[in-house]
Amino acid sequence: MKPVKILLLCLSLAFLAACSKDDDLGNIEDIPGLGGDTWAKSPLDQWLYDTLTKPYNIAVKYKWDQFEFELGKTLVPPKEEKVIPVMSAIKQVWINTYIAEAGEIFFKQYSPKFFILSGSASWNANGTITLGTAEGGRKVVLYLLNEFRTKNMPGYEPRDSATVKQMFHVIEHEFGHILHQNVMYPQEYRRITAGLYTGNWNNISDYEARRDGFVTAYAMSGYDDDFVEMISIMLTEGRGGFDVIVNSIPPGASINGTSQADAQARLRKKEAMVVDYFKTVWKIDFYSLQSRTRKEIVKLLY
Template sequence: MKNLLEITAIAFLFLLVSCHKEKLSSQSVVESETTQQAYTELDRWIEDNITLPYGIAIEYRWDKNAAQKGTYTYPPEVTKVKPVLEAIKYLWLELYTEASLGGSNFWKGKAPLKIYLYGGKNVDGNGQELINNNSAVGREFHLYNINDFNPRDKDKVYVLMRSVHHQFARLLGDEIYPYDRQTFLSISQKDYRTVFNNQLYGLPTDGIALYALRYYPKKRDLNTCTTELPFQYFQSLAQCQNAHAQAGISEDCYFCNFTQNTPNHAGFFTFQAMISAENDFAEMISIPLTNLSSQIDIAKNIAKTPTGSTEKEMQRAALSYNNLLKKEAFVAEYFNKKVGFSLKRLQLLSLQRMNRFNAQ
């Protein structure tokens, strides 16, 4: 026994000497898939401009566990991160602190938030491009298409802010200032659908859902219509029609309000709104904050226009239009009573900021 103790003591001393001579690594190896990242100038900028003033953490380094299951995306290019954050700081964070809205104290008590950034689209296994992460929990945002972002491209700014305003509207209604979900749900309850036209969620597969009230031409007859413009979105119906007229393309070959028809005729502003009451509520807020009232009026006019001359079709149009008006009134009252300022005022200042940002 004595010899065993002596051997053990000698081995222990040898171990201590070895540890003393070789400096131990400061990096943890508990999480084998995590590597220690250097604190960069970008991290310092994020801390000074986003995290400390607003209580928002930004995660742009890859975390496979945060991505929505079944989707295909990847981390963003580091050079794209700051331009995206500058945009959402000016167009979202600073918007709500305007003196005539929430004021300088608006963000107090609403943190912490965490925003994940992804380089590519949020495309699921069915080819559907989604505007947000439907599996997100708590106070999380998930922003996509970061590598494609260009602060000088109005359409890219529009898509980014559609997603930001949509996700913040959900957070407002779900946690910060809870709304009467049952009352809102009852307006369009029978019309929400997760599967239609053999498409999961009912979203188109070419990014249309992200552009909401934008327009694009749909060819009527592939057999007789051989001339076409390069695929593009238009900010108004008139722009779409004029572009095709100037190119000498017959109206018989295109119609320019394709993004509108399906959701509007069902009593919704967008495809995204058709998924659930939660998405619908968020879209009733994010759409005004990124679109002119004249564009919204076009959507409502489409809603109240019957798809045919039968009594059933006329009743459907009247119901869809009235449902949109009811939901507009609901969110207007919600902002006045719960949030504490007018959604109309928020819309005006949001669009003004977008115009100034796009003019830079």
Template sequence: MKRHYYIYSLIIILTCVLGSCNNDEDVDRAHSIFSTEEVERAMFDKWILNNYTNTYNIELKYRMEDNESDMSHVLIPADYTKSVILAKIVKHVWLEAYDEITGNPQFLCQYVPRTIHFIGSPAYEDNGTMVLGTAEGGMKITLYSVNDINPEYIDMNILNEYYFETMHHEFAHILHQTKNYDPAFDRITENAYIGGDWYMSNTKEAWKQGFVTPYAMSESREDFVENIAMYVTNTAAYWNDMLDNAGTQGRALIQQKFDIVYNYMEQTWGINLDDLRETVLRRQNEIADGKVDLSVIE
């Protein structure tokens, strides 16, 4: 209602102003009163069509739409410039990494979510935790906090925490929902899952109990996909440090679960997680080293 009223008021104001200022001497003919932002957006829309929709059958939505948004949270639309940057990074580091590792351009077309939605702000839960991303039935992934991207300094650690751990996490859900993993995984730490209270644990506590992140402690399915997300977005040094700090029991539990995860990805999907990690990290470095064009589409 307010938007309609604002547009209607703007039309009245423009009509009055233009009607009372018809003296040619007062007209600035050198500058347009209309923004070129829509032209820029149209070019970005064409880029999305060519690089997401036609290539991967993905509809990338960077304009916030009520019917696509979680109305239970107060949210802010994604900034246009930062949406362009993130769209290019997601394509290079996530989509094209799977293309490269599978050697099959149809793999993602078949299994990737049909919609990716950018939201500018984070979404906060009542317990104070911040939602970094959501997936809906394997059909849609929403990425929050897009406006936190700093175009002047692309920090891959932040991008991993906010976006790429989420992307790999949610995509892994789609894979195991399509072809389930060995149920023996669920039994390894079946008495240690704590549901919605996961946020009360810190990272090192989680490691010692046999989980790669506190969120992995929520339930077995989240535990399974967190193993994939954390493995492919972090270096071997990080993973080994985690195992070293997990203690004897924690290390054994993590390793036992990860063996199932690793074999599942290789035997079910033909994806070697070591090769995927190497590809993802190399592509991350290409972003950080400025080897990928992240300029605004105009």
């Protein structure tokens, strides 16, 4: 046993030598994210509190905290000057429209309570980009804030509208998940395009997906995402925009053998089921919500 005791004694002495009480470890209370850091409340913080936290109990975290994101991703913090334009637009397009159609009680009950903001996109190993996520209906993470520009912001160009619409697409998509996780959509929906869902959706274009009766390629990733992609695209593109999508499916068969008529019929059936789900479950006139949402998007971009 002597060699073991000697080894333990040496290790103990080495540890004491390396961690003397006289060593300067720095001010560990100032390490961001460990609870010792403090922030002076700014006008931006007050605006977020008055606009979102006080009326809707929604908190917004824009100060950088890597632990709110996947640790293996390289991301950029959001620019503070982007926070108010982004959250104002979200209130205009998403919060106000749902409250107008369903009331404050509905919105306060089901809306996520925590927004985390990132300046850049989150790239995945398969080459896709994550532009937003939701966790358990409580927290929404939004990416690409630094690219957000509307028509009243310096440097805006028409091509910027795609980035803005994509952000609303993400929010409507994630909120759609929250709704169906509370009350599931009819199982019949899953049979409309059964057998065509695939994990290889990222290698399929929206054009190809629509020829099989999906509104986007991502809708092919699974039943739930198919349902909420319909909600999101129908709201952000408006009724006219959705009609264009359906009517633009070309004649002929897809690579899976789906005819133009069948693809269009599938999308129309999905549309009808989304509209009925909102009316039956949530007492919401979807077409009215759609009209309001699209109108607010147009105000921001055109």
